[in-house]
Amino acid sequence: MYDVIIIGSGVMGMSIARGLSQSFANIAVIDRDEAGKHASYKAGGMLGAQNEFTKNSALFSLATTSQKMFKPLRDSLLEEVGVDIEYLNSGLIKLATNHYDNKKIEQQYQFLRQHFASVERLSPTDVQHMSNGAITSKHTNGIYMPEDNQINANRYTKGLLKSLSNRHIDRIYQTTVTHIESIKDGYRVETRNGAYYTEKLIVTGGAWTGKLLQQYLPCETVIGVKGEALLVEQPDLNLNITMFLTNGCYVIPKLKNRYLIGATSYFNDYSVGVSNSGKSWLKSQALHYIPDLKNGKIINQWSGIRPYCQNEQPIMDEVDKDLFVIAGHYRNGILLSPLIGELMSQWIISGHRPKQLYDFQIRRGERNEM
Ligand SMILES: Cc1cc2nc3c(=O)[nH]c(=O)nc-3n(C[C@H](O)[C@H](O)[C@H](O)COP(=O)(O)OP(=O)(O)OC[C@H]3O[C@@H](n4cnc5c(N)ncnc54)[C@H](O)[C@@H]3O)c2cc1C
Numbered sequence: 001m002y003d004v005i006i007i008g009s010g011v012m013g014m015s016i017a018r019g020l021s022q023s024f025a026n027i028a029v030i031d032r033d034e035a036g037k038h039a040s041y042k043a044g045g046m047l048g049a050q051n052e053f054t055k056n057s058a059l060f061s062l063a064t065t066s067q068k069m070f071k072p073l074r075d076s077l078l079e080e081v082g083v084d085i086e087y088l089n090s091g092l093i094k095l096a097t098n099h100y101d102n103k104k105i106e107q108q109y110q111f112l113r114q115h116f117a118s119v120e121r122l123s124p125t126d127v128q129h130m131s132n133g134a135i136t137s138k139h140t141n142g143i144y145m146p147e148d149n150q151i152n153a154n155r156y157t158k159g160l161l162k163s164l165s166n167r168h169i170d171r172i173y174q175t176t177v178t179h180i181e182s183i184k185d186g187y188r189v190e191t192r193n194g195a196y197y198t199e200k201l202i203v204t205g206g207a208w209t210g211k212l213l214q215q216y217l218p219c220e221t222v223i224g225v226k227g228e229a230l231l232v233e234q235p236d237l238n239l240n241i242t243m244f245l246t247n248g249c250y251v252i253p254k255l256k257n258r259y260l261i262g263a264t265s266y267f268n269d270y271s272v273g274v275s276n277s278g279k280s281w282l283k284s285q286a287l288h289y290i291p292d293l294k295n296g297k298i299i300n301q302w303s304g305i306r307p308y309c310q311n312e313q314p315i316m317d318e319v320d321k322d323l324f325v326i327a328g329h330y331r332n333g334i335l336l337s338p339l340i341g342e343l344m345s346q347w348i349i350s351g352h353r354p355k356q357l358y359d360f361q362i363r364r365g366e367r368n369e370m
Contacts, residue, residue, distance in 0.1 A: 001026075001186065001197045001198065001199065002026045002027065002028050002170075002196065002197065002198040002199070003024040003025065003026045003027060003198070003199055003200065004017075004020055004024050004026075004027045004028075004198060004199070004200045004201075004202065004348065005027075005028050005029075005030060005187070005189055005196060005198035005200075005201050005202070006027070006028070006029045006030070006201075006202045006203075006204060007030050007031075007177050007189070007201070007202070007203045007204065007205055007212065008029075008030075008031060008203065008204035008205040008206060008209075009029050009030075009031035009035060009161070009171065009173070010038055010039060010040035010157070010204060010206050010333070011040040011153075011156070011157055011160065011333055011334055011337035012040075012204040012206075012326050012327075012329065012333060012337055012340060012341075013029055013031075013202070013204035013326075014029065014040075014157070014160035014161060014163075014164055014341075015160065015337040015338060015340060015341025015342075016202055016204065016326065016340070016341050016344045016345060016348075017029050017164055017167075017169050018160060018163055018164065018167065018169075018341060019341040019342055019344065019345030020345045020348060020349070021164075021167040021168075021169055023345070023349045026170075027169045027170065028169070028170035028171075028172055028196065028198075029164060029169060029170070029171050029172070030172045030173075030175050030177055030189065030191065030196070031171075031172070031173050031174075031175070032174065032175060032176035032177070033173065033174065034173055034174060035157075035158075035161050035173065036154075036157075036158075038206055038304060038305065039206055039207070039304040039305055039306055039307070039333065040153065040157045040206075040333065040334070041153065041154050041157045041158075041304070042153070042154075042227070042229065042302050042303065042304030043153035043304065043333070043334045044150070044153065044229065044250065044252050044260055044262045044263065045150045045151045045152055045153040045156070045252065045260075045334060046092065046148060046150050046242060046244075046250070046252060046334075046335070047067045047070055047148060047149050047150060047151065047334070047335045048063075048092065048145075048148050048244075048331075048332065048335060049063040049064045049066070049067040049147070049148065049335060050092070050112055050116060050119060050145035050147060050148050051092050051094055051145055051148050051244055052331060052332055052335075053111075053112075054104075054107065054108045054111055055111060056111075057359075058356065058358070058359035058360070059312075059313065059314070059332075059359075061356070062336055062339055062340075062356060063332060063335055063336060064115070065339050066335055066336050066337070066338050066339035066340070067147065067148075067149075067335060069338040069339060069342075070085075070087055070149070070151060070338065071087060073085070073338050074087040074151070077156075077159040077160075077163065080163055080166060081159055081162035081163050081166055082162075083155055083158060083159030083162055084155065085151045085152055085155050085156040085159055086151055086152035086155055086254075086255060087149065087150075087151050088149060088150050088151070088253075088254075088255075089149050090149055090150050090240060090241055090242050090252070090253055091144065091145060091146040091147070091148060091149065091241050091242070092144075092145045092148035092241065092242040092243075092244055093122065093127060093130065093131065093135065093142050093143070093144055093145075093241055093242070093243050093244070094108075094142060094143045094145065094244045094245075094246070095127065095135075095137050095140055095141075095142045095243065095244070095245050095246065095289065096140040096141055096142070096246050097140065097245050097246050097247045098140070098246075099139075099140075101140070101246040101247075102140060102141050104246065105140075105141050105142065105143055105246065106121075106141065108143060109121050109143045112143070112145070116145075116147065118145075118146045118147060119143060119144065119145055119146075120143070120144040121141070121142075121143060121144075122137075122141065122142035122143060122144050123141070123142075124136075124137045124138060124139065124140065124141075124142075126142070126144075127142045130144065130241060131239055131241055131243070132238045132239065132240070133238075134237055134238060134239040134290050134292060135239070135243055135289055135290055136289060136290075136291065137289065148242070150242060150252055151334070152254065152255075153334050156334065172191075172196070174193075175191045175192065175193050176191060176192045177189055177190065177191050177205075177212060178190050178191060178192060180201065180203075180212070180213070180215075180323070182320060182321075182323070183197070185199060186198050186199040186200070186201070186322065187199075187200075187201040187322070187323065189201065199322060200322040200323075200324070200348060201322065201323050201324070202324045202325075202326065202344070202348075203323070203324070203325045203326070203327070204325075204326045204327065205327065206224075206305065206307045206327065207222060207223065207224030207225075207270065207305040207306065207307040207308070208222075208224075209221075209222045209307065209325060209327035209328075210222040210223070210327075213319065213325060216319040216320065216323070216325070217315075217319070217325070217362065221309060221310075221315065221328075221362070222307050222308065222309055222315070222327045222328050223267065223268055223307075223308050223309075224267075224268065224269065224270045224305040224306070224307065224308070225265050225266065225267050225268075225269070225305065225306045225308045225330070226264070226265070226266040226269040226270065226271060226303055226304070226305050226306075227262060227263035227264055227265060227266075227303065227304055227305075227306055228262070228263060228264045228274045228275065228278040228279070228282065228301070228302070228303045229260060229261060229262035229263050229274075229282070229301065229302055229303070229304075230260075230261045230262075230274070230279065230282055230283070230298050230300070230301045231254075231258055231259070231260055231261075231298070231299050231300040231301070232258065232259045232260075232261060232293060232296035232297065232298055232299065233256070233257055233258050233259075233296060233297050233299050234257060234258075234259060234292065234293055234295060234296030234297070235257045236292060236295065237257070237259065237290070237292045237293065237296070239251070239253050239259070239290065240253050241253065243289060243290065245285060245289065247285065248263065248264075248265055249261070249262070249263075249281075249282060249285035249286060250262055250263070251286050251289075251290055251293070258299070259286075259293065259296065261282045261283070261286045261293075262282070263282075264278040264281060264282065265306075267308070269305075270305055271303075272303060273303055274301045274302065274303055278303075279301065306330050306331060306333070307327050307328050307329060307330060307333070308328060308330045309327070309328030309330070312328075312330050312331075313328070313359075313360065314326075314327060314328035314329045314330070314336075314360055315327050315328050315360055315361075315362055316340065316343075316344070316357050316360040316361075317360060317361045317362050318347075318353070319362065324344065324347075324348070325362075326340065326344060343356055343357055
């Protein structure tokens with residue numbers, strides 16, 4: 001019998017497992033795949049606590065707190081398992097892609113200025129200057145968000161995985177969970193390779209969480225939004241700042257003259273691989289604003305499925321005694337993961353829901369009767 005089983009080995013599951021490791025001796029993380037296949041490994045790595053928010057909310061508050069946790073986390077992962085998550089002080093420029101979005105950019109700027117003195121409004125000339133001449137924004141306005149830095153999400157996820165191993169947490173991979181059943185004093189977790197037993201169960205199944213918890217969640221509570229990305233190498237481009245467009249396309253400067261161009265968004269699409277149409281949309285948007293990317297070489301491309309809940313409001317709730325669900329962090333799962341790992345560990349250890357998580361319950365009327 002385990003103390004805690006976590007289903008899902010993405011950033012959410014692994015951050016929670018890491019947080020619990022000092023208090024529980026028997027923890028297992030179960031995943032149906034080998035590590036490296038899903039959203040957490042495929043993300044851009046932007047820590048967009050400014051970029052992603054236009055109004056005050058409980059999620060905004062979590063995002064700003066979590067953003068600050070990355071520097072110490074970089075140091076602790078480096079010390080514990082020797083993995084550098086490549087935290088870069090790149091900051092971010094957000095640009096409107098049409099005149100209607102100019103208004104939205106101005107509203108977002110007004111909101112952000114109430115919280116961050118460092119945020120600046122940019123004219124097209126400012127944008128060009130700040131990006132060493134790389135970005136041509138023409139007639140659209142921009143906002144500079146210096147605190148929206150970034151990490152390498154792939155390395156971060158690998159660092160967490162190594163840390164689990166270092167902390168003697170059981171990692172049970174290539175093991176699909178098919179059913180969950182409440183038993184006396186805990187749960188029976190049925191998998192394709194047999195059953196496991198646990199006192200407490202945490203489900204962090206990303207975009208597939210709804211499928212796993214059909215008896216607890218209304219269908220379509222969590223759905224998948226496929227995103228595609230390209231990695232381009234361009235030694236002649238001198239861009240050190242992330243560019244994010246209001247239509248969802250972005251270019252993130254990475255180490256070794258590499259630029260990550262993301263991301264498309266296809267709702268309810270769980271397919272794998274980069275489509276020709278997605279690739280050409282990403283290229284055309286990026287090149288329109290950064291013409292020097294034209295001579296770059298695409299060295300990698302991939303897709304991932306973001307977990308989405310209605311109104312972009314994730315679920316973090318106890319759906320039955322000692323059964324927790326953590327899902328739907330959509331475009332901000334990397335950003336939010338350190339804080340969620342910490343808050344969920346506090347909750348499970350103390351038995352009390354942290355007040356920062358009150359707003360993320362499934363509304364009772366929406367819950368399926370058992
Ligand atoms: C292209 C792209 C770019 C992104 N960019 C950013 C960004 O810049 N910044 C940011 O903060 N976020 C970004 N995100 C979002 C972020 O990646 C996600 O929010 C986050 O990774 C979700 O983590 P998770 O642990 O909930 O889910 P996942 O990483 O999807 O992990 C869920 C795991 O559950 C497992 N699982 C599911 N069902 C079962 C089952 N039945 N049995 C066993 N295991 C199961 C899956 O195999 C999977 O490994 C991006 C996402 C994509 C796709």
